Amino acid sequence: MPSRSRRNVLTNGLALGCSLAASPLLTPMTFASAPWENRLVVIILRGGMDGLDVVRPVGAPEYAGLRRSDPGEAQDLDGFFALHPALADLMPLWQAGDLGFVHAVSTPYRDKRSHFDGQDILEAGSGGSAPGRIRDGWLNRLLQNVPGAHAETAYAIGRADMLLTRGAARIADWSPDAGLTLSPQAQRLLEVVMHDDPLFREAVTEAITLSAATPAQAGQDGDADSGDMLDAMQSTMQKARRGARPETIASFAAERLRGDTRIAAFSLNGFDTHARQKDALLRALAQLGTAILTLKQELGPIWKKTALVAMTEFGRTVRLNGSGGTDHGTAGAMVLAGGAVRGGRVVADWPGLDEADLYNRRDLLPTRDLRAHTGWILQELFGLDAQLLERTVFPDLELGANPGLIL
Structure with a gap:
């Protein structure tokens, strides 16, 4: 092959680097080691997961009229809620108490329903509705205030780093399918x-x-x-360009978590289901289920010390639109998994689905701040001070009553 000049290498190399940085196909992963035995996995479900479809309130009399799903295809959870069939393989975890859900929760974000703003507020952990007020992520602020915490070396390629982990504490990102x-x-x-x-x-x-x-x-x-x-x-x-498969992401995370790593964070896409939600959500949930089962299998005994929290920027409208999908809403659901969680239940202060009970007569009404549940998980998993959580990690948060999400 003919040799290339230094300028040619630089020009092509920089163009290639920019292409990698702009690629939406790669999933950055973040790892951090800390002085704890318990492990935390945070999964950001990008696009706005429809909690009403994932954890279906089939016991609510209004639900059948709002959704055209077959009630027989879902997996019964507790007689009122049923699980989307795409997550049926997770039912053994539910029965073992290693899988749970939190329903009717949201961040403080309201009404504008922008993916960008919603994700920023979710990952920043901010209490204000105006995005951009806080420039670092809640997970980074957590590590800034834990003595002895330090970053495990990692690397991200493919897109901007997650706001969740951005800040003064040194956290690097890694994309498992983009080795140099x-x-x-x-x-x-x-x-x-x-x-x-x-x-x-x-x-x-x-x-x-x-x-x-x-x-x-x-x-x-x-x-x-x-x-x-x-x-x-x-x-x-x-x-x-091929991107990272969920089993590859989860396997890589499990390998690190079996060692010194205590916190892993990554994102999964595909939850923006404006049209043909039945098909689109099936694919997205299959990825989530694969990631969870791979983590359980490959963590081995560490699974018992692990809490997995999957969260999304907002829920979706209670009514289907004309394209068989749902539009951006407000309250949604969180998915919890791991041997450290108190599973086998859906935690919810259920607001109801009657039109008068909905937020703006279109969305599931939020009855609890998503950050409060996350804060209690951090408090019980790592023994953190409540004031640190309410003032620094999640500014302007009131933790409220402890829902008991961790064993």
Whole structure:
């Protein structure tokens, strides 16, 4: 292959890097080690999961008229709520007390129903309805205030870091399907090319180290020119376009959690179901179910020390629209799993589905702040001070009564 100039390598390399950064197909994962034995997994369900379809209030007399789902296809939970059939494989966890749900909850976000604003408020953990007031994430603020907490080395490629983990505490991100594979010769060439750019050199060196590629994996011997480096980057980009499967994400998380890592966070997409919700939600929930079951299998005995919390930016309208989907709503549901959770129940101060009981006569009414449930999970899982949670981790929050979500 003809050699390429340094300028050509830089131009193509930077363009490739920008493409990776803009890619919506990669799922960044975040890890942090901390002085606890218990583990926490936070999954952000992007798009606005329809809690009324996932955890169906089939015992409510209004539900059948609002939704056209077959009541016989859902898995009965407690006689009032039933579980979406796509999560049927999780029923053994429910029966073992390792799966639970929280219903009719939301962040303080109201009315505008923007994905971007809703996700920002969810991940920032802020109490105000105006997005952007807090620039860091609640998980990062937690780590800033825990003595002895430090980041496990990790790396994110593919899109902007999660606001959930952004802040002063050093937390790095990792995308398991985007390893940077270079031969030793290409690595040395890259070091020469980046010699005069210490910041870029440090970032690339960390990426290579984290990818843990060996010469055998690289499959290259002898001298390397700039073409070797660019070919390796292009190979990485092709791999990145395929995205990370939920079992790959969960398996990678489990591997780290079996070691020093105590907190893992990642996101799953596909929950924006404006049209043909029956099909779209089936696919999205299948990914969630796969991630949960993979974590349980691969965590082994660590599963008993683990609490998994899956949350979304808002719920969806109680009525189906003309396209067989649902539009952006308000209250929704949280999914809890793990041996550390007090499962086998749906925790809810149920508001009802009569039109007069709905929020703005269109949405499920929120009866509890999602952040309060998350705060109690953190308090019981890690023994954190309530004032730290109410003033710093989740500003302006009142924890209220303890729902007892952790064993």
